Amino acid sequence: MLVSGNCRMDSLLRSHPNNDARAYFEATIARRRQEPGDDIISAFVRAEEENQALTAAEVLSLSILLLLGGTETTTNLLGSTMVTFLQQPEELAKVRDDRSLIPQLIEESLRYHSPVQALFRQTTQAVEIAGTIIPAHATVMPLPASANRDARKFPDPERFDLTRNADGHVALGHGVHFCLGAPLARLEAKIALEALLQHLPPLRATEQPMTWIDSFFVRGPKTLPLAIASVS
Numbered sequence: 001m002l003v004s005g006n007c008r009m010d011s012l013l014r015s016h017p018n019n020d021a022r023a024y025f026e027a028t029i030a031r032r033r034q035e036p037g038d039d040i041i042s043a044f045v046r047a048e049e050e051n052q053a054l055t056a057a058e059v060l061s062l063s064i065l066l067l068l069g070g071t072e073t074t075t076n077l078l079g080s081t082m083v084t085f086l087q088q089p090e091e092l093a094k095v096r097d098d099r100s101l102i103p104q105l106i107e108e109s110l111r112y113h114s115p116v117q118a119l120f121r122q123t124t125q126a127v128e129i130a131g132t133i134i135p136a137h138a139t140v141m142p143l144p145a146s147a148n149r150d151a152r153k154f155p156d157p158e159r160f161d162l163t164r165n166a167d168g169h170v171a172l173g174h175g176v177h178f179c180l181g182a183p184l185a186r187l188e189a190k191i192a193l194e195a196l197l198q199h200l201p202p203l204r205a206t207e208q209p210m211t212w213i214d215s216f217f218v219r220g221p222k223t224l225p226l227a228i229a230s231v232s
């Protein structure tokens with residue numbers, strides 16, 4: 001492994017300057033130390049206290065990572081997919097007509113929108129990439145969002161096309177630190193999109209413009225005003 005993944009927490013915390021999550025988890029972990037249950041935080045605490053497999057700092061980091069990494073990302077993927085539906089109604093029509101396209105829609109949306117735009121990583125040894133040597137212990141900033149729009153891999157990359165082959169996108173990372181929650185994220189997105197297409201009436205954008213989250217690290221709508229379109 002040339003690049004270590006333990007900087008993800010830093011990048012998540014940097015993109016969330018507010019310390020409420022930390023305070024919430026510190027209190028929850030303290031409660032689980034007193035009254036363990038069959039939940040995942042109690043399992044982390046057991047790994048620390050009984051096996052010394054984790055440090056107290058890692059118990060805190062892992063708990064926050066699972067919450068932030070597991071909720072905001074999927075929420076943003078769904079929000080961004082909605083933006084595409086509004087901007088390209090023909091893509092929405094295709095998937096409304098043929099729900100079997102939902103998995104492809106999710107992969108193209110992951111590629112096109114890249115909910116995690118950038119990461120921080122640290123090299124564990126010197127590595128040469130495209131003729132440039134990056135020394136050991138350097139901080140690097142891989143950009144999945146850029147790789148996912150590389151024309152050498154995805155022809156006409158700025159076009160959202162749910163029928164394209166989006167295999168090989170890196171929206172969920174690559175290698176040993178590949179997103180732990182990838183199957184869950186894909187399942188959640190599939191269930192949500194199926195429900196949306198089945199139950200919701202046609203939606204349209206309002207005159208109020210949508211806004212994107214102001215962040216280098218995450219992409220998703222901050223506000224997305226929608227109105228129910230009248231059906232004739």
Ligand code: HEM
Pocket residue numbers: 005008065066069070071073074077114115116119144170171172173174175176177178179180181182184185
């Ligand atoms: C659309 C949704 C999601 C996106 C775009 C996403 C993206 C990512 C990315 C880019 C990484 C870094 C991978 C790498 O360094 O190679 C990552 C790691 C991780 N993700 Fe996700 N993620 C999503 C959903 C989730 C969910 C639902 C969970 C758990 C509930 C989760 C938990 C994690 C964890 C624990 C890691 C760290 C893995 C490690 O360092 O070994 N993610 N994710």
